Amino acid sequence: MPTPPGTPPDVISRVVASQLSEREGWRVVVENRPGALQTVAMLDVLKQPADGLTIYPMSVPTAAVPALMPQLGIRPDDDFIPVVKLSTSYNVLVIPPDFSAKTMPEFVALLKARPGQFNFSSAGFGTPAHLAAELFKLEAGVQAVHVPYVQPQQRLADLLTGINHFDFLASVTAGDLIATGKLRGIAVTAPSRIVGLPNVPTVVEQGFPNLVVEDYVGFAVKSGTPDAVVGRLNEAVNRALRDPKVRETFEKLGATPAGGAQPDFRDFMRKQVGHWSRVVKEAGIKLPQ
Template sequence: PSILPSVPFRLDRDFAPIIKVSVSYNVLVVTPSLPVKSMSDLVGLLKQQPDKLTFSSGGFGTPAHLAGELFKLETGVRATHVPYQQFPQAIGDLLNGTNQFMFITMLPVIDLIKAGKLRALAVTAPERVPVLDDVPTVVEEGFPHLVIEDWVGFAVKAGAPDASIERLNEAVNQALKHPKVQDALAKLGAKPAGGTPAEYGAFVNDQVAYWGKVVKEAGLKLQP
């Protein structure tokens, strides 16, 4: 709603929370030709060359875009956002050096990182992620305010019976304990979350407020 106020619904108002299902994290990757080996190197280069480098995403207002904007706010660097309609094109232009860096969910780039076609500088997690356990976290790199979650949760239309919400919550919590579910999430670079409807509702409210502040401070506005 902060980027597109005309959206006719609000996640924190028009839905009843059920459960936070999973949590995953982004990875900050750069084109291999960029002469940086760490986040500090990247920040230093961006400060030496303000507005010269570009970062890509799968679209305006996407998590990858907002992560890039938060990175700019937290470090004071200046770089130009280049939005794409599809991730494959964004990744392709990162590989060929058209754009220089990107925050992206891990699954599409794990093999590219392991093959040396992209260089991973950090994951936006508080601790190392098993699928990229040789990549440092933003905390290790000295940027703890850049811990950013990608999350998935379930909700229903506001006004749903409490008993139904509790049954759904219990069923999903039980499913998240199953080893096959946990293994499937791990292969995606994610981990199970779980919890109560109230906890998920409070989390959603916090996320809406937090990212609304980021959008405002970054001056983001979707052109009609």
């Protein structure tokens, strides 16, 4: 597990791991190995035999690794076999409620009027919020300063007190803050409105179709794993995702069960790697040394 305990990818992976244990009779152990833009866990999996017994959970940062850390020579779409997507979710562009902007175009106009005077926060370099914000800057033609955080509580505190001016929060985190008026949600990075935030318009509705950013979790194994093993894992995960308890748990996290055929997730990850490599290059994102 390339993220810390309690993070959405961790919880989602554990829910599915529990189902695999219960339904298939497999003994599944979840080991958290966060760090270095998820590459600690990634490199650990690549040291293991290609037998399908060690699984790597992929998410948005996975696709950005080749561009952000080229010195490692990792290609997640080549070094791994993407087996199956577990979940899909989206982020929400949130701003302080005292801002004059009520819509995305109005917020873009505000940023353009004061270039470089606004900050945006994230959980760190290469995280979904960071990458979504960098894509937003490119698509909207605006400037803003990135402020990465290690502690999620401090990130939210500084957002709520106005130290930082916008963020692309996970929908489950943003929901209560928007409902209580602590933040204003002005756009969801989804192609259509989401169930948890029906009153927040999408980026597509507001004229930014290229800002659709899917946050996802999916299982992968080391390249060279036999097709039969990959197929068996894909089928088992698809069965697990159909369980009503899984759907209920995912919904509490603002996520929707995905599933599907192995080639579909493979093609999806290839497109993701290409997409985020372009964004990193065009935005000139450099990891701090």
